[in-house]
Amino acid sequence: MWEPLIYMRHLFMKPVFLLNNFFSSKSNVLIALLFFIITAFFSSLIPPFQSPDEPDHLKRAYLLAQGRIAMVSPENSSTGGYIDQSLFNYMLVHSRLTGKEHEKVNKAMVNEARQLHWSGNETFVIAPGVNYYFPLVYLPQSIGLKLGQLLDLSIHHSYHLARFMASLSILVMLWYAFSLASPSLLTLGLLCMPPVLFQGISTSQDGVAIALLVLCGSIFIRLMRGMSSSDRNQYIVFMVGLVILLTSRINLIPMLLMPLILAWRYRCRWLWAGFAAATIVVLLWVLYALLSTVDNRVALGASTSTLFFYYLSYPFSFLNIVWASIHDSSLQHFYGFSFVGIMGWLEITIGDQNIKWIGATLAALLLISVSIKRLTQEWQQRATLALVAISSALMVFLLMLVTWTPHPAEVIEGVQGRYLWSSALLLSFALTQGINQLTQPVKIVGISLLLVIVSITLVKLPNVLLERYYIDSNVAEIYRAQSNEKNGFSFQGSILEARHSDFPGSHEGHIDNLTIKDNEVTLVGWGFFSSGSKQFFSNLPDSIPVMYKNILRPDVAAAFNNEAYISSGFELKIRFDSTADLVNIMKDFCLYTEDPEFGSHRIHSSGNSGYQCGVEHHE
Incomplete structure (x- = not known):
């Protein structure tokens, strides 16, 4: 009768043993220290709420901190929730910077923001876009906000505590993932891109979701190479992480194919049960989100659920619209550039030349990391990951079609390059081998190429952040305005x-x-x-x-x-x-x-x- 209790004790003690092993290695401590120095540095440069839709993401984190899973939809209003008035005022202070290239951080703005404390009075605000996300992905940010409330910190310090908790969770998940399966050079290159770092420092869900995806991908590869009864803990982490990820990133629902392949490969009853349970939970949440979200921001011509089922019924109509979208030259340019080097509310860029350098470097990392032998030996998991990556990319277009594009549509509006990061990371798992599998000469060349991306990120990103938020430059404003109009998204x-x-x-x-x-x-x-x-x-x-x-x-x-x-x-x-x-x-x-x-x-x-x-x- 004590076996379940002993097993639960072992499960909860596992993170303690992992952290102990982590800090017993001097190299791991050095990596962690370097990680926090870099994130603290960039966090000090990036003002609050400069990540796209970050205010709405933090609203969702606040609601979770108050124990509220469901959002509300008052009559004649979009879906939203009740948040602290001072937190809303803090968002409004920093919204003066949002998308306005000529607006800079000033002393009056900083003083006004730092004087705000938790008021205890709540006001209703709309945030329909985040009602589709199950809020557990915001748990680190929610813990930070709740600690800020309990310790009676200012809103400013509570916000930065939420940022810190998100960064800490990202570090832990990536370390655990890389300890299970050696990352490829392409995976690391994608994670080191300037927009990925920019998003990871914010309180939006992007950084946590990306780390969760890398963790799930690493565990999947590890389990597909061999699975015993001692790996049950890893499978539980995999399934919990997968459910949190898929209910917060609906476009990643094709990842349910991963536990299905695990169950089919090992023919275990509990693996089939795990797949069935995860599928039911995810699909029930998606159905609830589609039916409960009221979004009056865009006149679609029909409800989101109606459009969703319409395009499921007529898939060729959907594929034709996708084809038209990806063949639009201005959209192609925007997808590529916003994938690699456009940040903030689409007003910060690292420059065309740097974007092209990073793109070429990623292509080179892909070429030197591909192993025909590995693809042949591990074709099941790699074919699964490739199929999931392609399907997830198509789901991005489908979701933006039914939530953001007026019907009937000729092209799909609202798709940004960052929405395709997850598919790119899944493809990197599918096509490339880990650093440890590379020969020494190839490893040296690959690390040198990786340093190109790291150097551009660490050198160019501070410059563009200082220019955007702190340095008044009329010449820079003219250049950015011309660049934005040329890129076709202004x-x-x-x-x-x-x-x-x-x-x-x-x-x-x-x-x-x-x-x-x-x-x-x-x-x-x-x-x-x-x-x-x-x-x-x-x-x-x-x-x-x-x-x-x-x-x-x-x-x-x-x-x-x-x-x-x-x-x-x-x-x-x-x-x-x-x-x-x-x-x-x-x-x-x-x-x-x-x-x-x-x-x-x-x-x-x-x-x-x-x-x-x-x-x-x-x-």
Whole structure:
């Protein structure tokens, strides 16, 4: 009767033995020390909430710290939750930097942020995107926030404690993974890319999820090479980690094939039971997430669950849209560059040349790490990993199609290169062999190539962070603006539709500036938009194509005390026929907006902007 208790004691004591072994090695201690010096250095340079969607991720971590697994969807609102008012204010302070390249960290901002303490009063905020994630992936950040509350630390120190706990968990998981299976040079190269380090330092889930993926991949390879009764602990870690990972990264659901292959290979009843249990838990969570999430940020034309089942029913329609997306030249460029060297809210880049150097180095690491002998001997696990990698990449496109792209779609919107890191890491497990399996000359060449990526990361990343957040440089701003527009992700196409009848909406929003150059009109301002996807109307007789750039407006969000207004800003370019009389057209021109969450509005003038809609004219 004592056997289960003895087994549980052994299971919980295992981490203690592992840590003891870790610290008994001087090299491991040195690696850990170096890791924390590097992360502490970059953490000091990167202001809070500069990772994409990081505020929403921390909201989810806060809710978990309060013991709340489920989020709520009030009537006529997107899904969200109740968070501490001071934590929300801390997010608003740093949202002034979000996506605004000309905004820098200043003393007033720092002082305002550091004076905030836990208030005990909570306010509702929307965060529909993170409702799809089972919150256990945020456990390290949640522990940091909870400790901050219990110790009555400031919000600032609690935030950085959450960062530290995430970094610590990443270090432990990667060390354990590499102790089980020697990592390949390509795997290490991918982990050393600047955007991966940038994301790993934040409080978003990216760093923890990547470490979990590497751990699960390493255990899978270890178990496929041989499994005995003593490996049951590793299998339990594998299955727990897999469930946490798949319920937080739905695109990785194809990884369920890994425990299925383990069960098929060893024909053990408890392995089949483990696979069945994991599959049921993951699929139930996905179904719950699809049915419980209300996301009014983008007008999709149908609910997410409806679109999901529609494309499952018509897979060739989905594949055609994927094909069109990956063959779009501007999207190809963006996928590649955002995979290797674009960070933050897509406004920080390490430069085209450095991106190309890293890309070429990764290709070289792939070539020297491939082993035909290993591929032949271990074809089962490697074929499984390759299939999972490709399927997971397709799932990225599917999820962005049903959650972010208006239906019907020609191309899939919202896919970033970082969403494909997991597939790339799985491919590195599938195609390459570990460092320990390389011959000495190849190992020396490979480590030298790896140092190229490490050097670019450690030398270039501090420079671009200082320039972005602390050093005012007009020349740098012009260069980045030109680079962003050239890369094709600043301006988006839209239609300025004609609205011939009286507009039903209220008069809200402002045009801050209107300029006319040649036959092009540019309007800069803000309206009631809940996302970067915007829909405009005008009182012109015909609908015409326009280009707009999304501008984040934390000042508007702060004024309305609602983070949903962060995406309210825009720069709208309207190109008319060269014979058009723009002066007379603009005299009576009115701009209207429509948003799925905020409804319809007519934008009015903020003063001497040159935009005259709603301004009374006196002779």
